[in-house]
Amino acid sequence: MKIQEITLYVNGIQYEFSIGNKFGQIPPxxxxxxxxxxxxxxxxxxxxxxxxxxxxxxxxxxxxxxxSCMTLTVDCDGKHILTIEGLADPETGELSPLQQAFIDRYAFQCGFCTPGIIMTSKALLDKNPHSTEEEIKEALSGNFCRCISQYHVVQAVSDVAGKAGA
Amino acid sequence: MKSFEYSRAEDFCEASCRAVKGARPIAGGTDLLGELKDDILTDYPGELVDIKRIPGADEIKIENGTLKIGALTKLVKIAENDLIKEKAPILAEAACSVATPLIRNMGTIGGNLCQDVRCWFYRYPHDAGGRLVCSRKGGSTCYAVQGDSRYHSVFGGMKAHTTPCTAKCPAGTDIPAYMEQLRHGNIKGAASIIMQVNPMPMLTSRVCAHFCQEDCNRCANDEGVAIGSVERYVGNYILDNKEFFYQPPVQETGKSTAVVGAGPSGLSAAYFLRKAGNAVTVYDSKKEPGGMLMYAIPNYRLPKDLVRRFTACLEQMGVKFVTETVIGKDVAPEQLEKEFDSVYYATGAWKRPVLGLAGEELTVFGLDFLIEVNEWMQGKVGSEVLVTGGGNVAMDVAITAKRLGAKKVTMACLESENEMPASREEIARAKEEGIVIMPSWGLGKVIEEDGIVKGMELNRRGLIDVAEETQMTSREGVFAGGDATTGPATVIRGIATGHNAARGMNRYLGVTEPGCSGMEHGGERFLTFDPEGILNKKKARQEEIPADERSIEKEDSKSLPEAEALKEAGRCLNCGCYAVNPSDIAPVLVALDAKIVTTNRTIPAEEFCCSHLKVSEMLQPGELVTEIDIAPPEGAVMNYDKFRLRDSVDFAIVSLASVYSTENGKFTGARTVFGGAAPVPYRNQELEGWLIGKPVNEDTAEKAADLAVKNAIPFEKNKYKVIELKTLVKDSVLRMREK
Structure with a gap:
């Protein structure tokens, strides 16, 4: 079946896209x-x-x-996607606990890799709110930071893991 | 990113249908997207078909004790699944070692099994200066063999397709294979490989144009392998051991065949017909068999004694020769057809072709000239000789004329020097002897003043039409080949058509062709080479008689001494693909003796993963992997040990999947498979057998490690991998002390 239209739910908002090579369409x-x-x-x-x-x-x-760089958009038809922009409260602008912890612990340097690291941490804590330090390190082993923010990242994520449900 | 169409399959059947039409299945996409982005391939699919959403294709279950894993199961699920952790923990361990958690959330087990190699030459991005069309992509060379091979195979390569040397040989001689046998000291094996397609290498090695040498991959960097010189050494060996190589057939078929014409093609057909057990009678109009080999090619290139010794070998096999008999004059063709079950005509192209030049009658036809010279009736050689043509016969004429005393010999040929059909050595020899070569010239007509230069067309006449596949003529049971069908061609081409005709005749007669029993060469798993030998930049050179001592009687060049010939065989790169299998899952499935279920059949993992260089060659068109079945070994200890620089992301530099059983401190079962060490997972059965009954201790671990890498032939730059493999084996054995 050739796919001509897809629906994405990004940060809770529904988007419909047409697939194709014409202007405005999403190429496969x-x-x-x-x-x-x-x-x-x-x-x-x-x-x-x-x-x-x-x-x-x-x-x-x-x-x-x-x-997301190794995922085709057309492959995400019907899927719910959460990005860093979807973490803070859309009305009050209040940061999510993880984002706040990263600020509190100063867990970034240049910040380029930080959104990815926060999203990986979020997925981990959503499944395993009381992750151990080892679990946090393992989960983050696919997120690289060239500025060596890792120590503080582990502290920040551990802070949230320690508080969760407490 | 390459553009493509995209569709989604509801089930495997639909996916297969689309795949047959050229669509490429996409599962997790983590391997495929890299290839699409970097534009590394030469061929891209026009359509991707999504198979991720096929219902039930990502289930893990146990049925009748068999663990069944859907091919679309994500690696994260395999790594975390309790059933797998309990029944086949090695698989969970391997899945958990793949790339990063982010990739494992997308990648599937089927995709991991079918992924492409990570070779940095293969993956060189097109945007960064142009993709590298290596052997694996249909090119001719593996860049790792002479380039940086630190991540490549330590157990040899695998042939991706026919190498340029073999492709260029009209007989299709498997040159790298016989070079390999020579390196292994198996000269009989080397000889048998040549003789599968060419019964007279002692002759061809001396006269062949050796097209095989032209595209040798070494030519790009230094000097091509001197294939002809090595072939000559093997050819001499064959002749010196003629009792072994030219044995009469064990069984007679009772069929009789006649071969008309005892030239290369006729003799080749006679050999293959006789080998299959047929009675063979060869007719020839001349006094001695050999055709052009005997009467046209000068003695300084091919001593006639060798031709006589070769025909004697055929006689030893039981081939009968009837010479000085002209078919159509002394014997009627009808009589031949009546007397014999099948007849092969390879009468050659002895007649002078009519070129249609004005004044042509004033010229001498090269072949006639050579024949006369070779029959010791020295023809008149003028003081200035013009030879037209750029092939080996023209060369022979030019050189012979020069040596007979012509003051000035000029060669004019249609071809540019690079395109001249004569071999490079012959051209160099002619120049050395003072012959002027004028390439890219043709004669319009022959006049006594300066010739006017124009194109010339050869008018081939009187050729026999035959079916390409069988060489059969329009008459049932009558076959033809050699120059009589092709027009003037090379000796090796004649041999090839002779062989082809013999095959056609055997089929026609209902005769089964024999294998080459008694001369087998070991079927090596991987292509091997000589790590030291390939570093030699200079090719071997046959010793030549100095130019001023050359004559038309004595052979110009000497055969290579044995040591030289073997050293030259060591320069062969044994071209193929030397990339390593990157999958962590594949070695584990081989170690577990898993079964790969596809849309068409069930294939043992070892056959699936190890028998072909690429998984795509294993699968039939449209065939897709649907499930992996594992019968978990009871009570075995299984581990996947992966050596890499970074504990995440990296592919294995080397890895070991081991499944061991012990009783009372001794090994009772073992399966060991290396990943990242060879083009496909490397199962070491010798090690497995050796381990049985051995105590679990330091000594066993040491010896096992040595045995595991016994056949390793690392490159200069990846010797460290052998050390790492040994460490993996040693640690895996010693780990059993704790059990």
Whole structure:
């Protein structure tokens, strides 16, 4: 079956797209990262390596953290996607506990990889709110930071894991 | 990103249908998208068909003790699944080691099994200076063999397709295979490989144009392998051991065949017909068998004694020769057809072709000239000789004329020098002897003043029409080949048509062709090479008689001494693909003796993963992997050990999947498979057998490690992988102490 239209739910908002090579349509070869950043203006997730190795483009799809640069948008038909822009309260602007913890712990340097790291951490804590330090490290092993923010990242995520449900 | 159409399959049947039409299935996409983005391939699918959403294709269940895993099951699920952790923990361990958690959330087990290699030459992005069309992509070379091979195979390569040397040989001689046998010291094996397609390498090695040498992959960097010189060494060996190589057939078929013409094609047909057990009688109009080999090619290139010794070999096999008999004059063709079950005509192209030049009658036809010279009736050689043509016969004429005393010999040919059909060595030899070569010139007509230069067309006449596949003529049971069907061609082409005709005749007679029993060469799993030998930049050179001592009687060049010939065989790169299998799942499934279920059949994992260089060659058109079945071994200890630089992201530099059983401190069962070490997962059955009954201790671990890498032939740059493999084996054995 040839796919001509898809629906995405990004940060709770429904989007309908037409698939094709005409102007305004999403070509089958477009990645989720491109769609989020270029069409929806959600530039929080970054594209760095473009081959799924650095984790900067991480978003959450159906609860799982994935690299949006290695995902075809057309493959996401009907899926719920959460990006860094969907974490803060849309009305009050209040940051999510994870975002706040990253600020509290100063868990970033240049910040380029931070949205990806936060999204991976979010997916982890959603499934396993009381993650151990080891589990946090393992979950984040696909997110690279060149500024060596890792120590503070682990502290920030551990802070939230320790507080969860407490 | 390459553009493509996109469709979604509701079930495997629909996916297969689309795949047959050229669509490429996409599962997790983490491998495929990289290839689409970087534009590394030469061929891209016009359509992707999504198979991720096929219902039930990502289930894990146990049925009658068999663990069944849907091919679309994500790696994260395999890594975390309790059933797998309990029944086949090694699989969970391997799945958990793949790439990063983010990739494992997308990648599937089927996709992991079918992924493409990570070779950095293969994956070189097109945008970064142009993709590399290596052997695996249909090109001719593996860049790792002479380039940076630190992540490549330590157990040899695998052939991706026919190498350029073999492709260029009209007889299709498997040159790298016989070079390999020579390196292994198996000269009989080497000889048998040549003789499968060419019964007279002692002759062809001396006269062949050796097209095989032209596209040798070494040519791009230094000097091509001197294939002809090595072939000559093997050819001499065959002749020296003629009792072994030219044995009469064990069983007679009772069929009789006649071969008309004892040239290369006729003799080739006679050999293959006789080998199959047929009675063979060869007729020839000349005094001695050999055709052009005997009467046209000068003695300085091919001593006639060798031709006589070769025909004697055929006689030893039981081939009968009737010489000085002209079919159509002394014997009627009808009589031949009556007397014999099948007849092969390979009468050659002895007649002078009519070129249609004005004044042509004033010229001498090269072949006639050579024949006369070779029959020791020295023809008149003028003081200035013009030879037209650029092939080996023209060369022979030019050189012979020069040596007979012509003051000036000029060669004019239609071809540019690079396109001249004569071999490079012959051209160099002619120049050395002072012959002027004028390439890209043709004669319009022959006049005594300066010739006017124009194109010339050869008018081939009197050729026999035959069916390409069988060489059969329009007359039932009558076959033809050699120059009589092709027009003037090379010796090796004649041999090839002779062989082809023998096959056609055997089929016609209902005779089964024999294998090459008694001369088998070991069927090596991987292509091997000589790591030291390939570093030699200079090719071997046959010793030549100095130019001023050459004559038309004595052979110009000497055969390579044995040591030289073997050293030259060591320069062969054994071209193929030397990338390693990147999958973590594949070695584990081989170790677990799993079954791969596809839309068409069930294939043992070892056959699926290890028998072909690429999974795509294993699968039939439209065939898709649907499920993996594992019968978990009871009580075995299984581990997947993966060596890499970074504990996440990285593919295995080397890995080991081991499944061990012990009783009272001794091994009772073992399966060991290396990943990242060879083009496909490398199962070490010798090690497995050796381990049985051995105590679990330091000594066993040491010896097991040595045995595991016994056949390793690392490149200069990846010797470290052998050390890592040994460490993996040793640790895996010692780990059993704790159990």
């Amino acid at each position: 070869g477009e990645t989720l990262s491109q769609t989020l950043r270029n069409r929806l203006g959600l530039t929080g997730s970054k594209e760095a390596c473009g081959e799924g190795a650095c984790g900067c483009c991480t978003v959450i799809m159906e609860g799982d953290a994935i690299t």
